[in-house]
Amino acid sequence: MSCTCQCNKQQENDIKKDASSWQSLQELLEQYRGKKGSLVAILQGVQAIYGYLPQQVMDYIASTMKIKPAKIYGVATFYTQFRLQPVGKYHILLCQGTACHVNGSERILTAICEELNIKPNETTSDRLFTLDCVACLGCCSLAPVMMINEQAYGPLTPDKALKIIRDLAASEQQACEGGK
Amino acid sequence: MKIRIGLGSCGIAAGALKVKESVEAEIQKRGLDIEVKDTGCIGMCHAEPLLDVIDDQERVFTYGYVTPEVVLKIFDEHITGQSPVEQYLLAAPEKDYCFMAGQKRVALRNCGVINPENLQDYIEHEGYQALKRVVTEMTPEEVISEIKESGLRGRGGAGFPTWFKWDAARKTPGDIKYIICNADEGDPGAFMDRSLLEGDPHSVLEGMAIAGYAVGAKEGFIYCRAEYPLAIKRAEMAIKQAEERGILGKNIFGSGFDFEISIKQGAGAFVCGEETALIASLEGERGMPRLKPPFPAQSGYWGKPTNINNVETYANVPWILANGGKAFSAMGTEKSPGTKVFALAGKIKRGGLVEVPMGLSLREVIFNIGGGIKGDKQFKAVQLGGPSGGCIPEELLDTPVDYDSINQTGAIMGSGGMVVMDETTCMVDVARFFLEFTQSESCGKCVQCRIGTKRMLEILERICNGEGQEGDTELLQEIALKVKEGSLCGLGQSAPNPVLTTIRYFRDEYEAHIKDKKCPAKQCKSLITFRIDPEKCRGCGTCASKCPAKCITGEKKKPHVINQELCLKCGSCFEACPSKYQAVTVE
Ligand SMILES: Cc1cc2nc3c(=O)[nH]c(=O)nc-3n(C[C@H](O)[C@H](O)[C@H](O)COP(=O)(O)O)c2cc1C
Ligand code: SF4
Numbered sequence A: 001m002s003c004t005c006q007c008n009k010q011q012e013n014d015i016k017k018d019a020s021s022w023q024s025l026q027e028l029l030e031q032y033r034g035k036k037g038s039l040v041a042i043l044q045g046v047q048a049i050y051g052y053l054p055q056q057v058m059d060y061i062a063s064t065m066k067i068k069p070a071k072i073y074g075v076a077t078f079y080t081q082f083r084l085q086p087v088g089k090y091h092i093l094l095c096q097g098t099a100c101h102v103n104g105s106e107r108i109l110t111a112i113c114e115e116l117n118i119k120p121n122e123t124t125s126d127r128l129f130t131l132d133c134v135a136c137l138g139c140c141s142l143a144p145v146m147m148i149n150e151q152a153y154g155p156l157t158p159d160k161a162l163k164i165i166r167d168l169a170a171s172e173q174q175a176c177e178g179g180k
Numbered sequence B: 001m002k003i004r005i006g007l008g009s010c011g012i013a014a015g016a017l018k019v020k021e022s023v024e025a026e027i028q029k030r031g032l033d034i035e036v037k038d039t040g041c042i043g044m045c046h047a048e049p050l051l052d053v054i055d056d057q058e059r060v061f062t063y064g065y066v067t068p069e070v071v072l073k074i075f076d077e078h079i080t081g082q083s084p085v086e087q088y089l090l091a092a093p094e095k096d097y098c099f100m101a102g103q104k105r106v107a108l109r110n111c112g113v114i115n116p117e118n119l120q121d122y123i124e125h126e127g128y129q130a131l132k133r134v135v136t137e138m139t140p141e142e143v144i145s146e147i148k149e150s151g152l153r154g155r156g157g158a159g160f161p162t163w164f165k166w167d168a169a170r171k172t173p174g175d176i177k178y179i180i181c182n183a184d185e186g187d188p189g190a191f192m193d194r195s196l197l198e199g200d201p202h203s204v205l206e207g208m209a210i211a212g213y214a215v216g217a218k219e220g221f222i223y224c225r226a227e228y229p230l231a232i233k234r235a236e237m238a239i240k241q242a243e244e245r246g247i248l249g250k251n252i253f254g255s256g257f258d259f260e261i262s263i264k265q266g267a268g269a270f271v272c273g274e275e276t277a278l279i280a281s282l283e284g285e286r287g288m289p290r291l292k293p294p295f296p297a298q299s300g301y302w303g304k305p306t307n308i309n310n311v312e313t314y315a316n317v318p319w320i321l322a323n324g325g326k327a328f329s330a331m332g333t334e335k336s337p338g339t340k341v342f343a344l345a346g347k348i349k350r351g352g353l354v355e356v357p358m359g360l361s362l363r364e365v366i367f368n369i370g371g372g373i374k375g376d377k378q379f380k381a382v383q384l385g386g387p388s389g390g391c392i393p394e395e396l397l398d399t400p401v402d403y404d405s406i407n408q409t410g411a412i413m414g415s416g417g418m419v420v421m422d423e424t425t426c427m428v429d430v431a432r433f434f435l436e437f438t439q440s441e442s443c444g445k446c447v448q449c450r451i452g453t454k455r456m457l458e459i460l461e462r463i464c465n466g467e468g469q470e471g472d473t474e475l476l477q478e479i480a481l482k483v484k485e486g487s488l489c490g491l492g493q494s495a496p497n498p499v500l501t502t503i504r505y506f507r508d509e510y511e512a513h514i515k516d517k518k519c520p521a522k523q524c525k526s527l528i529t530f531r532i533d534p535e536k537c538r539g540c541g542t543c544a545s546k547c548p549a550k551c552i553t554g555e556k557k558k559p560h561v562i563n564q565e566l567c568l569k570c571g572s573c574f575e576a577c578p579s580k581y582q583a584v585t586v587e
């Protein structure tokens, strides 16, 4: 079945605008083309390139890899790792596992939400921070714990957590001013 | 002389990299000839960062809570001055650390001892000897009978005899078979598998290769959760090194046996720890469990016979083949032989990774090894088995840790998460916490699991919010039964366990919430109020500066007040108020 409206072409052109990502995407798809059962790995690859799963890229994969869009969307929404929205520069994973829960992780959550003025699963308007709650980062003896871009911090108190976040924000501010 | 630094995720989070930097700087500055060695988690996570000084007689001095300043002291007093820094010394040749007493290390034999990024180090600790013997001297049947002799049971939770699964996969006809290592570790409060993969990845690879030989598989996968970046990195490195040495790949040890291993990352779904869901996920699908039989041993990955075991199960295998099944079954109890690794966490003084012979009592693990409760509060319960398990109360603390005794309490052994709770933990809230987890992780295939857990969660939320009604506990028990009966996989079948055990052992707490609208542990926000006692308040302002809602006001040196409408009930003010005043009350 082919469609005549040229939407595919348009879509392809849109993604091509970002040339280096386009290049990586092509390499990724080549690696998995013809290999059955690679959808999860492909989507993980896409997320590594774009930081999330852009709608257009999912549609493009559907048409070029001959996978039903509904299937891609189904897999993308089943797993919590996949994001349909872009993440901020600093991705905060706040642990809400058992050990962290009994050690007061909820207070850390409250404090971070108040500080950044966002809810879990949201990104600050300056795109600096995204907050996600996860279940256990495997550092339970340091509970409560959070991980920011693969670096774990613990044991936290609301104050400590805020200091870490404020420091990151301040370093951004500086880098920004230095750039000017 | 050598210095060994623990660089597991926990160590790094506690600042071990800074410690390493300063150690290296000191060595350089002082022009010393000391080897610095990285290692994985030794298990004393509560005392991270950890540093071992190993002298020329191979005597080990373990330091805890090390900071760059402590490093200086260690160099000045111990390394140059030859007298250990007692203040930070945890263990030394004549000083046993109570945390290690009573432990027996089989699966964790190399964790915290070898450098996980160095294959040679593993080999020097008898690594790959068992694999070599297996592929060159033993038949697959002999391997399986050795495992049978050991009595090894699956460490992933259910405790199924490992030899039986291997034998079934072996006997299913087929040229292509697979080995899978389950490193999804979904229990939110457990980190055994992470530490093993980070601290001793080769022992897991070796166990998988032995299983491959026994079953007749040439290919293996490690399915690891993406939240463990360091474990993935170290396992990848280990695979690469083993391949380069010819220990994995084609014609292993000249035996004609081929075996390859690759890593697949999970994508964040608890249910994918269930074996059939894991296989669906490996095949690129939504990870939904399916009906068994057929079991994976009959029809698994791409319909081929597949053996799937947990990380710790595989880590035990090389030890068993090196030391004999008998030596393994001599440890532990008759029905649960060997040792078990537990991740001790929660309100415990000395949390971390412990490995004990089965049959030790919970009390011994929590109080002797773990040192009891943080802040010397009152012990309330210990949670075993995560979302599938239950809370075991004080009066059952003498229960031995083995599969069958733990099952009798209504909890399960699970994969080894052991979360300790004290008087300040609300048991209704704990039940709500786990139900919230299972409800959101239910894959939605079965009506009872999908909707039943939702209804149970609603009831628990209502109780925590002070809107509980007469008959709620009975209703919970009734739905729990239906959810257990009508669920396809272990997630649904065991989801009610945390609720049922807390009702069984802590019914009084449910009653207090429902009838008196009180939370005895003072945790449920709707049922507590923070107040400042004007008699005691000195107006120091500490609480106001800590309050995230900025809802505490008052003039300096005058009593402060909390605006109850804005209060988030976070408890920061309660903790902030200096102990000499204790002006904030909670009720
Ligand atoms: C909901 C659910 C989650 C599970 N999660 C895990 C897990 O994270 N790790 C694991 O090894 N086994 C897990 N299991 C058990 C596996 O299905 C399987 O029994 C186990 O991997 C077999 O290995 P073993 O025999 O070595 O224990 C889970 C089971 C269920 C029902
Ligand atoms: S019991 Fe729950 S998680 Fe398991 S298959 Fe059914 S709906 Fe899915």
Ligand code: SF4
Binding pocket: B530, B546, B547, B548, B549, B550, B551, B552, B562, B566, B567, B568, B569, B570, B571, B572, B573, B574
């Ligand atoms: S409980 Fe939290 S929000 Fe409420 S007054 Fe105290 S510090 Fe402020």
Ligand code: SF4
Binding pocket: B532, B536, B537, B538, B539, B540, B541, B542, B543, B544, B559, B560, B576, B577, B578, B581, B582, B583, B584
């Ligand atoms: S910290 Fe305590 S003493 Fe100080 S203002 Fe607050 S309530 Fe009063």
Ligand code: FES
Binding pocket: A095, A096, A097, A098, A099, A100, A101, A135, A136, A137, A138, A139, A140, A141, A143, A144, A145, B188, B189, B190
């Ligand atoms: S529960 Fe938070 S790190 Fe494990």
